Amino acid sequence: MVPIYYYIALSAVLFTLGALGVLIRRNAIIIFMSVELMLNAANLAFVAFARLHGGLSGQIFVFFVMAVAAAEVAVGLALIVKIFETKQSIDIDQMNLMKG
Amino acid sequence: MNADFVLFGGLAIVTVLSALGMLFSRNAVYSALYLIFNFSTVAVFYLMLSAPFIALAQITVYAGAIMVLFLFVIMLLGAEQTGRTPPTWWMQPLALTLAAILILEGIYLIFTHRTSFPALQQTLGDFGDPLQIGELMFSNYLLAFEAVALLLLVAVIGAIFLSRGRKFR
Numbered sequence: 001m002v003p004i005y006y007y008i009a010l011s012a013v014l015f016t017l018g019a020l021g022v023l024i025r026r027n028a029i030i031i032f033m034s035v036e037l038m039l040n041a042a043n044l045a046f047v048a049f050a051r052l053h054g055g056l057s058g059q060i061f062v063f064f065v066m067a068v069a070a071a072e073v074a075v076g077l078a079l080i081v082k083i084f085e086t087k088q089s090i091d092i093d094q095m096n097l098m099k100g
Numbered sequence: 101m102n103a104d105f106v107l108f109g110g111l112a113i114v115t116v117l118s119a120l121g122m123l124f125s126r127n128a129v130y131s132a133l134y135l136i137f138n139f140s141t142v143a144v145f146y147l148m149l150s151a152p153f154i155a156l157a158q159i160t161v162y163a164g165a166i167m168v169l170f171l172f173v174i175m176l177l178g179a180e181q182t183g184r185t186p187p188t189w190w191m192q193p194l195a196l197t198l199a200a201i202l203i204l205e206g207i208y209l210i211f212t213h214r215t216s217f218p219a220l221q222q223t224l225g226d227f228g229d230p231l232q233i234g235e236l237m238f239s240n241y242l243l244a245f246e247a248v249a250l251l252l253l254v255a256v257i258g259a260i261f262l263s264r265g266r267k268f269r
Protein backbone atom coordinates (compact mmCIF):
# COMPACT_ATOMS: atom_id res chain seq x y z
CA MET A 1 0.00 0.00 0.00
CA VAL A 2 1.18 3.52 -0.82
CA PRO A 3 1.80 5.53 2.39
CA ILE A 4 -0.74 8.27 2.99
CA TYR A 5 1.74 11.17 2.87
CA TYR A 6 2.21 10.60 -0.86
CA TYR A 7 -1.47 11.41 -1.36
CA ILE A 8 -1.19 14.47 0.89
CA ALA A 9 1.83 15.69 -1.08
CA LEU A 10 -0.05 15.18 -4.37
CA SER A 11 -3.01 17.07 -2.94
CA ALA A 12 -0.71 19.94 -1.93
CA VAL A 13 0.78 20.08 -5.44
CA LEU A 14 -2.67 20.12 -7.09
CA PHE A 15 -3.88 22.83 -4.71
CA THR A 16 -0.87 25.01 -5.49
CA LEU A 17 -1.39 24.54 -9.23
CA GLY A 18 -4.99 25.66 -8.80
CA ALA A 19 -3.90 28.75 -6.88
CA LEU A 20 -1.31 29.44 -9.60
CA GLY A 21 -4.06 29.26 -12.21
CA VAL A 22 -6.11 31.85 -10.34
CA LEU A 23 -3.09 34.16 -10.25
CA ILE A 24 -1.76 33.91 -13.81
CA ARG A 25 -4.82 33.51 -16.05
CA ARG A 26 -7.08 36.38 -17.13
CA ASN A 27 -9.95 34.31 -18.52
CA ALA A 28 -12.74 34.16 -15.92
CA ILE A 29 -13.81 30.64 -16.96
CA ILE A 30 -10.27 29.27 -16.55
CA ILE A 31 -10.00 30.95 -13.14
CA PHE A 32 -13.25 29.23 -12.24
CA MET A 33 -11.84 25.86 -13.39
CA SER A 34 -8.75 26.47 -11.25
CA VAL A 35 -11.02 26.93 -8.24
CA GLU A 36 -12.56 23.54 -9.06
CA LEU A 37 -9.04 22.07 -9.16
CA MET A 38 -8.36 23.45 -5.66
CA LEU A 39 -11.64 21.99 -4.34
CA ASN A 40 -10.66 18.67 -5.86
CA ALA A 41 -7.25 18.75 -4.15
CA ALA A 42 -8.93 19.37 -0.81
CA ASN A 43 -11.28 16.44 -1.50
CA LEU A 44 -8.30 14.18 -2.17
CA ALA A 45 -6.80 15.12 1.20
CA PHE A 46 -10.18 14.45 2.88
CA VAL A 47 -10.45 10.96 1.37
CA ALA A 48 -6.81 10.18 2.21
CA PHE A 49 -7.29 11.13 5.87
CA ALA A 50 -10.60 9.23 6.01
CA ARG A 51 -8.70 6.17 4.82
CA LEU A 52 -5.93 6.80 7.37
CA HIS A 53 -8.26 7.09 10.35
CA GLY A 54 -10.73 4.45 9.20
CA GLY A 55 -13.78 6.75 9.51
CA LEU A 56 -16.36 7.50 6.84
CA SER A 57 -17.14 11.09 7.86
CA GLY A 58 -14.39 12.37 5.57
CA GLN A 59 -15.98 10.70 2.56
CA ILE A 60 -19.40 12.13 3.44
CA PHE A 61 -17.85 15.57 3.69
CA VAL A 62 -16.39 15.11 0.21
CA PHE A 63 -19.88 14.31 -1.07
CA PHE A 64 -21.20 17.54 0.42
CA VAL A 65 -18.29 19.50 -1.07
CA MET A 66 -19.23 18.09 -4.49
CA ALA A 67 -22.87 19.16 -4.05
CA VAL A 68 -21.85 22.67 -3.01
CA ALA A 69 -19.41 22.86 -5.94
CA ALA A 70 -22.23 21.92 -8.33
CA ALA A 71 -24.42 24.71 -6.92
CA GLU A 72 -21.53 27.17 -7.11
CA VAL A 73 -20.80 26.29 -10.74
CA ALA A 74 -24.46 26.72 -11.76
CA VAL A 75 -24.71 30.21 -10.26
CA GLY A 76 -21.17 31.24 -11.21
CA LEU A 77 -21.55 30.31 -14.86
CA ALA A 78 -24.89 32.15 -15.02
CA LEU A 79 -23.07 35.22 -13.67
CA ILE A 80 -20.30 34.80 -16.26
CA VAL A 81 -22.90 34.60 -19.06
CA LYS A 82 -24.51 37.83 -17.81
CA ILE A 83 -21.13 39.58 -17.59
CA PHE A 84 -20.34 38.47 -21.14
CA GLU A 85 -23.68 39.85 -22.37
CA THR A 86 -22.93 43.20 -20.73
CA LYS A 87 -19.23 43.66 -21.59
CA GLN A 88 -18.72 41.26 -24.57
CA SER A 89 -15.67 39.91 -22.74
CA ILE A 90 -14.85 37.63 -19.82
CA ASP A 91 -11.39 39.06 -19.28
CA ILE A 92 -11.21 39.83 -15.57
CA ASP A 93 -9.13 42.95 -16.21
CA GLN A 94 -12.18 44.43 -17.97
CA MET A 95 -14.36 43.98 -14.89
CA ASN A 96 -13.35 47.24 -13.23
CA LEU A 97 -16.66 49.09 -12.89
CA MET A 98 -16.37 49.10 -9.09
CA LYS A 99 -12.79 50.40 -9.15
CA GLY A 100 -12.48 53.56 -7.08
CA MET B 101 8.78 -1.15 -5.06
CA ASN B 102 5.54 -2.96 -5.70
CA ALA B 103 2.69 -2.55 -8.15
CA ASP B 104 0.91 0.03 -5.99
CA PHE B 105 3.84 2.42 -6.16
CA VAL B 106 4.10 2.04 -9.93
CA LEU B 107 0.36 2.72 -10.29
CA PHE B 108 0.52 5.70 -7.92
CA GLY B 109 3.60 7.19 -9.59
CA GLY B 110 2.24 6.89 -13.10
CA LEU B 111 -1.13 8.32 -12.17
CA ALA B 112 0.44 11.15 -10.15
CA ILE B 113 2.52 12.19 -13.16
CA VAL B 114 -0.60 12.13 -15.37
CA THR B 115 -2.55 14.14 -12.80
CA VAL B 116 0.07 16.86 -12.42
CA LEU B 117 0.72 17.08 -16.17
CA SER B 118 -2.99 17.38 -16.95
CA ALA B 119 -3.34 20.11 -14.31
CA LEU B 120 -0.41 21.95 -15.95
CA GLY B 121 -2.04 21.44 -19.36
CA MET B 122 -5.22 22.99 -17.96
CA LEU B 123 -3.27 26.02 -16.72
CA PHE B 124 -1.23 26.70 -19.84
CA SER B 125 -3.60 25.86 -22.72
CA ARG B 126 -4.32 28.88 -24.92
CA ASN B 127 -7.76 27.52 -25.80
CA ALA B 128 -10.36 27.29 -23.01
CA VAL B 129 -11.94 24.16 -24.54
CA TYR B 130 -8.60 22.34 -24.26
CA SER B 131 -8.36 23.52 -20.64
CA ALA B 132 -11.76 22.01 -19.87
CA LEU B 133 -10.82 18.71 -21.55
CA TYR B 134 -7.55 18.56 -19.57
CA LEU B 135 -9.53 19.18 -16.39
CA ILE B 136 -11.90 16.29 -17.20
CA PHE B 137 -8.82 14.08 -17.64
CA ASN B 138 -7.46 15.31 -14.30
CA PHE B 139 -10.75 14.59 -12.50
CA SER B 140 -10.83 11.07 -13.94
CA THR B 141 -7.33 10.26 -12.65
CA VAL B 142 -8.26 11.64 -9.22
CA ALA B 143 -11.24 9.25 -9.28
CA VAL B 144 -8.76 6.38 -9.66
CA PHE B 145 -6.92 7.68 -6.57
CA TYR B 146 -10.23 7.54 -4.69
CA LEU B 147 -10.59 3.90 -5.73
CA MET B 148 -7.06 3.19 -4.44
CA LEU B 149 -8.05 4.84 -1.13
CA SER B 150 -11.05 2.45 -0.85
CA ALA B 151 -13.69 5.10 -1.56
CA PRO B 152 -15.63 3.59 -4.51
CA PHE B 153 -18.77 5.67 -3.92
CA ILE B 154 -16.80 8.93 -3.94
CA ALA B 155 -14.91 7.79 -7.04
CA LEU B 156 -18.12 7.22 -8.99
CA ALA B 157 -19.65 10.45 -7.68
CA GLN B 158 -16.50 12.20 -8.88
CA ILE B 159 -16.94 10.77 -12.38
CA THR B 160 -20.66 11.55 -12.65
CA VAL B 161 -20.82 14.90 -10.82
CA TYR B 162 -17.44 16.48 -11.61
CA ALA B 163 -16.22 14.94 -14.85
CA GLY B 164 -19.79 14.57 -16.09
CA ALA B 165 -22.21 17.26 -15.02
CA ILE B 166 -19.98 20.15 -13.93
CA MET B 167 -17.52 19.96 -16.81
CA VAL B 168 -20.30 19.58 -19.38
CA LEU B 169 -21.75 22.80 -17.98
CA PHE B 170 -18.35 24.47 -18.38
CA LEU B 171 -18.01 23.24 -21.98
CA PHE B 172 -21.53 24.44 -22.77
CA VAL B 173 -20.81 27.92 -21.48
CA ILE B 174 -17.42 28.16 -23.23
CA MET B 175 -18.94 27.13 -26.57
CA LEU B 176 -22.08 29.24 -26.04
CA LEU B 177 -20.06 32.39 -25.42
CA GLY B 178 -17.48 31.59 -28.08
CA ALA B 179 -14.88 32.53 -25.47
CA GLU B 180 -12.26 29.96 -26.43
CA GLN B 181 -9.44 32.44 -26.79
CA THR B 182 -8.06 34.24 -23.78
CA GLY B 183 -8.39 37.98 -23.26
CA ARG B 184 -6.51 40.57 -25.27
CA THR B 185 -5.14 42.68 -22.44
CA PRO B 186 -1.65 41.64 -21.36
CA PRO B 187 -1.29 41.19 -17.58
CA THR B 188 1.10 43.31 -15.59
CA TRP B 189 4.60 42.18 -16.58
CA TRP B 190 5.84 41.20 -13.13
CA MET B 191 2.71 39.25 -12.20
CA GLN B 192 3.34 35.94 -13.98
CA PRO B 193 7.03 35.44 -12.98
CA LEU B 194 6.18 36.38 -9.39
CA ALA B 195 3.24 33.94 -9.27
CA LEU B 196 5.33 31.14 -10.82
CA THR B 197 8.16 31.72 -8.31
CA LEU B 198 5.81 31.80 -5.34
CA ALA B 199 4.02 28.64 -6.52
CA ALA B 200 7.35 26.81 -6.99
CA ILE B 201 8.46 27.83 -3.48
CA LEU B 202 5.10 26.74 -2.02
CA ILE B 203 5.19 23.33 -3.76
CA LEU B 204 8.79 22.61 -2.70
CA GLU B 205 8.10 23.76 0.84
CA GLY B 206 4.95 21.65 1.11
CA ILE B 207 6.62 18.51 -0.21
CA TYR B 208 9.65 19.06 2.03
CA LEU B 209 7.48 19.53 5.14
CA ILE B 210 5.27 16.52 4.39
CA PHE B 211 8.21 14.21 3.73
CA THR B 212 10.25 15.36 6.74
CA HIS B 213 7.23 14.78 9.00
CA ARG B 214 6.28 11.47 7.45
CA THR B 215 7.00 9.55 10.66
CA SER B 216 4.23 11.47 12.45
CA PHE B 217 1.59 9.92 10.15
CA PRO B 218 0.21 6.74 11.73
CA ALA B 219 0.83 3.56 9.78
CA LEU B 220 -1.89 2.58 7.31
CA GLN B 221 -4.10 -0.21 8.64
CA GLN B 222 -5.68 -2.86 6.46
CA THR B 223 -9.35 -1.86 6.10
CA LEU B 224 -12.35 -4.08 6.66
CA GLY B 225 -13.84 -5.59 3.53
CA ASP B 226 -16.81 -3.24 3.25
CA PHE B 227 -15.12 0.04 4.23
CA GLY B 228 -16.53 2.88 2.14
CA ASP B 229 -19.22 0.95 0.30
CA PRO B 230 -22.42 2.88 -0.56
CA LEU B 231 -24.50 1.07 2.09
CA GLN B 232 -22.31 2.29 4.95
CA ILE B 233 -22.11 5.81 3.51
CA GLY B 234 -25.88 5.92 3.07
CA GLU B 235 -26.53 4.74 6.60
CA LEU B 236 -24.21 7.38 8.03
CA MET B 237 -25.55 10.12 5.75
CA PHE B 238 -29.20 9.53 6.64
CA SER B 239 -28.57 9.22 10.39
CA ASN B 240 -25.77 11.46 11.66
CA TYR B 241 -25.67 13.86 8.71
CA LEU B 242 -29.37 14.11 7.88
CA LEU B 243 -29.58 17.82 8.69
CA ALA B 244 -26.56 18.60 6.49
CA PHE B 245 -28.10 16.51 3.72
CA GLU B 246 -31.35 18.48 3.87
CA ALA B 247 -29.42 21.76 3.95
CA VAL B 248 -27.53 20.74 0.80
CA ALA B 249 -30.82 19.82 -0.89
CA LEU B 250 -32.15 23.29 -0.08
CA LEU B 251 -28.90 24.87 -1.31
CA LEU B 252 -29.19 23.06 -4.66
CA LEU B 253 -32.79 24.25 -5.03
CA VAL B 254 -31.75 27.83 -4.29
CA ALA B 255 -28.86 27.55 -6.76
CA VAL B 256 -31.18 26.29 -9.52
CA ILE B 257 -33.64 29.12 -8.90
CA GLY B 258 -30.77 31.61 -8.82
CA ALA B 259 -29.32 30.34 -12.09
CA ILE B 260 -32.73 30.53 -13.80
CA PHE B 261 -33.29 34.03 -12.41
CA LEU B 262 -29.89 35.25 -13.60
CA SER B 263 -30.21 33.82 -17.10
CA ARG B 264 -33.85 34.79 -17.77
CA GLY B 265 -34.55 36.41 -21.09
CA ARG B 266 -35.40 40.04 -21.76
CA LYS B 267 -39.08 39.13 -22.14
CA PHE B 268 -39.53 38.31 -18.45
CA ARG B 269 -37.86 41.40 -17.05
